[in-house]
Amino acid sequence: MTFEEFQSELLGYEQLLGAQTQTIESSSFALYSNKGPGQNRKPKYGSSQKPNFGKNLAQKKPFSSTSNTHQGKPSSNQFATNKPPCQICGRTNHQSLDCFHRMDYAYQGRHPSKELAAMVAQSNLFHDDETWLADSGAINHITADLANLTLQQPYQGTETVAVGNGNGLNVTHTGSTTYHLPTSDLHLNDILHCPNVSNNLLSIQKFCQDNNCYFKLTDSYFLVRDNLTGAIFLQGPSEGSLYPVHHNKYVTNKRASVALMGIKASTDIWHKRLGHPNPQTLHRVLKNYQLPVSSNKFHSELCMPCQLGKSKHLPINKSDRVSSRSLELIHSDVWTSPVLSINGFKYYVLFIDDFSRYSWLFPLKFKSDLFDCFVKFKCIIENQLSCKIKQFQTDDGGEYTKNLFSKFLTDNGIYHRLTCPRTFQQNGIA
Structure with a gap:
């Protein structure tokens, strides 16, 4: 028997003796307090009450008074006949350690097992x-x-x-x-x-x-x-x-399993997997998370996605073209208003003469009204200035590139200048 097992047995037996001693002393105190010396009235006895399961509440059933009592003191055989009841169910035919109502297996049996004593002693058996x-x-x-x-x-x-x-x-x-x-x-x-x-x-x-x-x-x-x-x-x-x-x-450990099963890859591959970080960030991530790397050497070759993704848009230079007369070049653009006007206009088309920078603004209810608006504008402006529109510059918006608009420009001998795709800055004047 080890020292811990021996200590557990002693603690369990000591707890059993302490519970029995406390029960007997409390019963004796209740007996002596029932009747005092010199009193002729009979003592009053309360009825016993069976406690609920799981609660340490048990009232002792008082023994009946007999003719052998003297000045309220119990007879000599009353301690031998009165057994302390079970602290769990209240019965007197067994003690609490033998009660079948106990839920914890560690307390079953008359003599407490070493597990019970280990629980009481707060043993370090399980760390x-x-x-x-x-x-x-x-x-x-x-x-x-x-x-x-x-x-x-x-x-x-x-x-x-x-x-x-x-x-x-x-x-x-x-x-x-x-x-x-x-x-x-x-x-x-x-x-x-x-x-x-x-x-x-x-x-x-x-x-x-x-x-x-x-x-x-x-x-x-x-x-x-x-x-x-x-x-x-x-x-x-x-x-x-x-x-x-x-x-x-x-x-x-799922994280450890993945790391052990992973195939070692080069630093360049990890650079692509992690979203093209800089070399300092890449080495710090590989070290902290212990990723499988075949070689920690980072090649100095330029990474094309890094160059394209981190490059800035080059500025667009202003055109040095100069018009010699009016209506030689007309700039146009359609603007969408976030607020609807009182008359129901939401779009506005702007026409700017490249020579004089003179501007004309017309409201539109729909973008499809642009074609009719341009036809009227062409007739009025050419008649007023006694000259023809030579070139017409716009972006590649659908309102300018649909077949009806393009056919009208071609039939009237007007050259349509379009900006490059996704380069609206080329139409900067309008």
Whole structure:
């Protein structure tokens, strides 16, 4: 027997003796306080009440007064006949350690096991917060580490968790978590966070219900199988009379798996994968995330996507062309107003003479009205100035390039000058 096992046995036996001594002393005190010396009236006795399950409330049934009592003192055989009731169910034919109502397996049996004493002594037998003890009597999963709850919310109720020693553990949070295994995901729902609990308790019934599986417990090992396929989810050896489930032994690290399975690539390929960063940023990312690299040497060759993506638009030089007379070149553009006018006009067409910079502005309700507007403008301006329009410069908008407009310009001998695609700056005068 190891020192920890011996210490556990002593602590458990000491707790048993302390509970029995406290019960007898409290009963004796109640007996002596029933009747004082020199009083001739009979003592009043209260009725016994059976406590509720899980609460450490038990009133002792008073023994009846007999003729052998003297000055309110009990007879010598009354302590031998009156047994202290069970602290859980209130019956007198057994003690609390033998009560079948106990949910915690660690407290079953007349003599407390080493697990019970280890719980009382706060033993360091299990250091890992990811270790759960499989419990067939627990209704919910219980944990002391709030980090085990992936989804959590504060508990607003006043109920407590009843444990084997009759005390109630306060619940501060409730939540759930999911453990990712190589073959499936295991869900732990309705977890209670009790900061004062010594070990994490895994409810077997709740676990099997949420994951559609079953537990198999033997004297040396345990395993968890899927009800449908029979595949083994978890397995491990028993430790003493406990079945610890070490989740960190089964959970896979997806990030590490990807890094190990990745194929080493050159720095140039990682430069393209990461969106063409600069060399300093690239080496920092490769080092911090331990990406598989075949060579850390960055080639000094120019990257064409970097040159195209980071290059600036060159400025467009002003044209040095000079017109010699009016109507030699007319600039035009259509502007869309964000606000509709009172008369319902939304578009405006502008005609500018390149020689005199004289401008004409006409409102339009629709872009399709541009053709009729230009025909009227041509007739009026040519008649007023006694000359013909030689060239007409616009952008490549659809209102200027449709067949009807282009055919009209061709039939009247007007040369149509168009800007390059997506280069509206060339029509800067209009």
